[in-house]
Amino acid sequence: MTLVTDTAVKALLTTATSTQVRPRYEGSNICTWIGFKHVNYLVEEAVLDHFRQAGLPARALYEEHGLGLDLVSIDTRILHAFHMDDHAEAQVVPWTKDEDSTLGFKVTVQVERDGEIHKAVTSKVRVSLRTDTYLEAAGEVPGQLARFAVARLGDDLEREPGTAAPAEEEILAALTAGQNAYAWKWNIPYPYCHFTERIQMSGYLRLMEEGKDRFVADRGISIKTLLDDRRWIPVVPRSDIRILDEALMEEDLYTVYTVEEVFKDFTYTSRMDWYVLREGKLVKTATGRIVHGYALIENRRDWKLVNFDQRVLDALNGKAPTA
Incomplete structure (x- = not known):
């Protein structure tokens, strides 16, 4: 048939x-x-x-x-x-x-x-x-x-040309230079892939979630810190990811989490970009955005959205904590 x-x-x-x-x-x-x-x-x-x-x-x-x-x-x-x-x-x-x-x-x-x-x-x-x-x-x-x-993947798009990469040990610094950003390098394991060779959409979703976790920990307001201090949890009203090229199993993937906008004291939008190093060039394989807010846990069933305080605003904007 x-x-x-x-x-x-x-x-x-x-x-x-x-x-x-x-x-x-x-x-x-x-x-x-x-x-x-x-x-x-x-x-x-x-x-x-x-x-x-x-x-x-x-x-x-x-x-x-x-x-x-x-x-x-x-x-x-x-x-x-x-x-x-x-x-x-x-x-x-x-x-x-x-x-x-x-x-x-x-x-x-x-x-x-x-x-x-x-x-x-x-x-x-x-x-x-x-x-x-x-x-x-x-x-x-x-x-x-x-x-x-x-x-x-990405053949239907007008791809960005790869950019010349600095020395490998300097790539993360170059990707975050002058930006309100956090980046890390990670070797793609097979559980994030499918069809034998390439990372799949769910893999990028897992990395987007990890990006938030790593970023706030780096800024001193980790998930557990705000949970223990004030019962705040992150909430996400919107997320999007677009695959631009393929990233292959066991390649090194460079992930960059950049805060683009803090909207008043209520939500913030971060862009995530993913790159692999090929033939001396950084090739962008995917890009996306995630919007975050915070909610207060009222009880085991309910929560309510809250405004950022100065400590959180300073962390999101990359400023030293206020006294």
Whole structure:
């Protein structure tokens, strides 16, 4: 039976689907609230199930046609907090124009609260189908999917040219020079990768979460510090990541977390950029942004948003603490 049919592709591109989703237990790190990374995992699962319902599951696309399903962009707004054991409904609406070279989807996740249905998450997702050549030469891509197939992630974009790198031991200093930023080097392990060789979107989401953790610890306001001092926890109303090129298993990845804007004393936006060193040049493989605020834990069920105090503002702005 042929996997890729006109009917299946039409369903993929035009028919909305819905699926039931639950956040994973792992995502509940403070009380029973679910972090932004696992909220994005719900969005990813909804998109994967959309492919399944169209009759084009990720496994079959790869095994039969050598096409790796890669989320290459995810832009998510969180409108209501998720909790452990929540049972939500995710709706996926195709959002691909005739001239697009990636598959687009709009995802809405709804959750019930006290008998009322709330729109909890909205997200825009782009997908590429990466032709696999790692194990064997890829066969011919089915014509109905050809415009979404790429030989390398980012081939559909106008890539930034790589920049000449300084000596390897000076790269981190060069990437943060003159910026309100924090950076680190990390060797990509296989659990962050998929399709045998490259880091996947969920890997970048994990690094985005780690970036926040490392940054605030470096500024003296670590997650545990503010928890112990005043029961403050970070909250994320929005995050987005876009893959620009491929980063491969066991390559060194340079991650830069830069504070772009502190909005009054309520939220701050940070940009994250990822680079690999290839042939003496720094190549940007992904970029994204995350918006953070803080909330006060009122009890085991409830929290409320709070304004930054001077200590936190000084840390976010890279200033010495006030006396």
